[in-house]
Amino acid sequence: MTEITASMVKELREKTGAGMMDCKKALAEVKGNIEEAVDWLRKKGLAAAAKKAGRVAAEGLVGVATEGTSGVVLEVNAETDFIARNEKFQQLVLEAAKKALSKDMSVEDLANQNVGLEGGTVQGALTHLIAVIGENMNLRRVKRLNVSEGVVTSYIHSAMIPGLGKIGVLVALESAASKDKLNELGKKIAMHIAATQPQALSIDDVDPTSLERERAILIDQAKASGRPEAIIEKMVEGRVRKFYEEVVLLEQAFVMDPSKRVQDIITEAAKELGSAIKLTAFERFALGEGIEKEESDFAAEVMAQAKV
Numbered sequence: 131m132t133e134i135t136a137s138m139v140k141e142l143r144e145k146t147g148a149g150m151m152d153c154k155k156a157l158a159e160v161k162g163n164i165e166e167a168v169d170w171l172r173k174k175g176l177a178a179a180a181k182k183a184g185r186v187a188a189e190g191l192v193g194v195a196t197e198g199t200s201g202v203v204l205e206v207n208a209e210t211d212f213i214a215r216n217e218k219f220q221q222l223v224l225e226a227a228k229k230a231l232s233k234d235m236s237v238e239d240l241a242n243q244n245v246g247l248e249g250g251t252v253q254g255a256l257t258h259l260i261a262v263i264g265e266n267m268n269l270r271r272v273k274r275l276n277v278s279e280g281v282v283t284s285y286i287h288s289a290m291i292p293g294l295g296k297i298g299v300l301v302a303l304e305s306a307a308s309k310d311k312l313n314e315l316g317k318k319i320a321m322h323i324a325a326t327q328p329q330a331l332s333i334d335d336v337d338p339t340s341l342e343r344e345r346a347i348l349i350d351q352a353k354a355s356g357r358p359e360a361i362i363e364k365m366v367e368g369r370v371r372k373f374y375e376e377v378v379l380l381e382q383a384f385v386m387d388p389s390k391r392v393q394d395i396i397t398e399a400a401k402e403l404g405s406a407i408k409l410t411a412f413e414r415f416a417l418g419e420g421i422e423k424e425e426s427d428f429a430a431e432v433m434a435q436a437k438v
Contacts, residue, residue: 132162142167174257188418190214190267192298194284195227201282202230203298203415204240204272206256209265218247219259219267220294226252226269227293234274241269273300273413280305280407283316287324296417299323307405315399315407318386323414328379331412336378344373379412 134157142153145168152171160166190207191214206223213219225245229252235243241253249255256267275282280303287297299320303312330336348369352362374381380393387395392409400407 134158188421191223191294192415192417193223193227193294194286194298195231196282196284197231200231200276201284201300202227202274203300203413205270205415207270208267213265222247222255224293230272230274237269237272240272275300275302275411277302277304281309281312281316283313283320285317285320297324298415300413302411303407304410305405305407307403311403322385323412325385326382329377331379333374333378
């Protein structure tokens with residue numbers, strides 16, 4: 131049996147950009163022949179996928195799926211908006227979301243789940259699409275919410291097809307009330323979340339570091355007014371309350387009726403339905419948020435091509 135050395139793996143990685151374990155497997159399959167190993171990786175789509183892996187993928191789709199007391203939202207990225215309209219890419223995102231409903235999974239766990247598509251697993255199907263379409267793609271994140279009793283409601287803003295779009299929201303409502311009525315309430319709250327981008331569910335959930343940073347800024351602003359210390363304290367506390375109203379979901383003015391807070395809407399619904407309702411969690415995924423996109427100078431690109 132041919133010995134697969136570290137130097138052989140290194141050489142193959144440099145030629146193809148494929149992962150170390152894929153290179154080692156390829157070499158083992160072809161008894162150490164580097165050129166045959168390159169062909170083996172290309173046939174599997176692994177070399178092409180690896181070469182594209184460094185390119186920024188900030189487009190793609192956000193997908194949601196719900197079933198009873200559980201719901202999932204996930205994001206799968208690609209390089210261009212064109213891919214979001216590809217039926218095979220859409221099917222992959224939907225199947226991955228359905229698979230993630232069964233239990234809490236990390237991105238790595240979900241990537242290894244079989245979804246019955248060409249390529250087998252979620253990652254295998256992505257690798258296949260990368261080879262066929264020629265764009266970098268990746269499963270970026272996934273989140274599952276569940277309640278012991280009640281509903282997890284989903285909402286997709288500007289849905290491309292049911293369950294797929296660019297902003298996905300989950301709302302978990304714990305209650306013994308009618309599921310249909312809870313879903314109606316959950317949908318309204320999810321639409322509110324899509325529009326307002328809250329940072330925390332309740333005041334207790336606000337990040338302490340974020341709060342202290344905001345308080346420090348407010349104190350400096352208040353001191354600049356030259357007011358007495360007692361007045362400054364009241365000014366700061368008033369502005370902190372305003373901060374909560376901006377970033378805390380339950381404290382926000384409800385977009386469909388700004389005269390009421392989200393918590394007021396929930397309290398009123400509980401009285402109407404005759405059962406306590408608790409909003410236990412929410413999740414909002416916006417496509418590409420936090421990904422640094424490459425800025426291109428179109429004029430420079432045209433000039434560069436003209437010189438070729």
